[in-house]
Amino acid sequence: MFISLLFCVICTPGFSQQNIPTKTANTFEYALSDSIITPPEPVGNGLGDKRTVCICLDGISDKTRKNRIKTIAIINVAGYGAAMAGLYAAWYKDYPQGKFHAFNDISEWKGMDKIGHTYSAYAESKASMELWRWTGIDRKKRILLGGFSGAIYQTTIEILDGFSTEWGWSWGDFGANILGSGMLVAQEFAWDEQRIQFKWSFHRKSYDDPGLNARSNDIFGKSSPERFLKDYNGQTYWLSTSLKPFFPHSRIPAWLQVSVGTGIEGVFGARSNVAKDDQGVVTFDRSDIKRRRQWYLAPDIDLTKIKTKKRGVKLALTLLNIIKFPTPSLEYSKGKMSVNWFHF
Numbered sequence: 001m002f003i004s005l006l007f008c009v010i011c012t013p014g015f016s017q018q019n020i021p022t023k024t025a026n027t028f029e030y031a032l033s034d035s036i037i038t039p040p041e042p043v044g045n046g047l048g049d050k051r052t053v054c055i056c057l058d059g060i061s062d063k064t065r066k067n068r069i070k071t072i073a074i075i076n077v078a079g080y081g082a083a084m085a086g087l088y089a090a091w092y093k094d095y096p097q098g099k100f101h102a103f104n105d106i107s108e109w110k111g112m113d114k115i116g117h118t119y120s121a122y123a124e125s126k127a128s129m130e131l132w133r134w135t136g137i138d139r140k141k142r143i144l145l146g147g148f149s150g151a152i153y154q155t156t157i158e159i160l161d162g163f164s165t166e167w168g169w170s171w172g173d174f175g176a177n178i179l180g181s182g183m184l185v186a187q188e189f190a191w192d193e194q195r196i197q198f199k200w201s202f203h204r205k206s207y208d209d210p211g212l213n214a215r216s217n218d219i220f221g222k223s224s225p226e227r228f229l230k231d232y233n234g235q236t237y238w239l240s241t242s243l244k245p246f247f248p249h250s251r252i253p254a255w256l257q258v259s260v261g262t263g264i265e266g267v268f269g270a271r272s273n274v275a276k277d278d279q280g281v282v283t284f285d286r287s288d289i290k291r292r293r294q295w296y297l298a299p300d301i302d303l304t305k306i307k308t309k310k311r312g313v314k315l316a317l318t319l320l321n322i323i324k325f326p327t328p329s330l331e332y333s334k335g336k337m338s339v340n341w342f343h344f
Helices: 002-010 062-092 108-135 141-147 148-160 171-191 209-219 223-228 312-322
Strands: 019-026 027-030 194-201 233-243 258-264 274-276 283-285 292-301 329-332 336-343
Touching: 062 108, 062 148, 062 223, 108 141, 108 148, 108 171, 108 194, 108 233, 108 258, 108 312, 141 148, 141 171, 148 171, 171 194, 194 258, 209 223, 233 292, 292 336
Parallel strands: none
Antiparallel strands: 019 027, 194 233, 233 258, 258 292, 274 283, 292 329, 329 336
């Protein structure tokens, strides 16, 4: 409903149009703007051929712009519906439903689920914003329309959680969603770019202990898509920033970044590594395994700085930039430093 409403607003006649002409000889010169600029009078060739000209500074005609807006609106709605259907199949369908309720999960999973919500909202907002950029709508609307899409998508998930007897509406998750989208929007308005980029990496965990593998299959899922979503032990979240803006006159490559990441290890339950059934009988107890956090420092690559004249390639690189480029990393955990020669 929200997306449809915004779509109607964008397609309203006169959306993002201004008239700023200056006539010189037989041509028009137009002032720089994010808007469509249309001359106020017909332009002729002196032979009775008069026609109205619409010039867009980004090379997109008014008609093309509106067609692209419709296309992206459809993609957003269809993609959102497909994502929600897939998420329901992967996460909710096997769990009982009940009345809408809230619960406090701030202390669960060592906070990794909250970081995951922040990242998801950021990544979804970034993807949506870049798609809206392609339509040619003006900067402010592109940032707001795309930038808060992630928070809207993620809030729908919170509503599904609210009807699940296993979980509930989480104000912590909701706040993380707003933080993720807000992080993108604030940087776009401040710098017109993402100087601090949120990224993710994942490796599927397997253990020598069959009991731990069975427990992982039980709470995180057996398939790779389920593990991507649920297995916090295999996820790492990163904040990457380029060095060039801090040393503008140096020879540091614009694509070189430094990245700080975090992950967890040994977590086989929301609050502890002990599980009980409905009768209170202990079904899993690995309290001997220490639940710990890891911190990482690593180089990274900003894919958006790779120069290309192909718009499709540029868009693909921008979207792929939410994934951390595999590199060596310096790890701090268990009170000591170690080196990972390949971290993903």
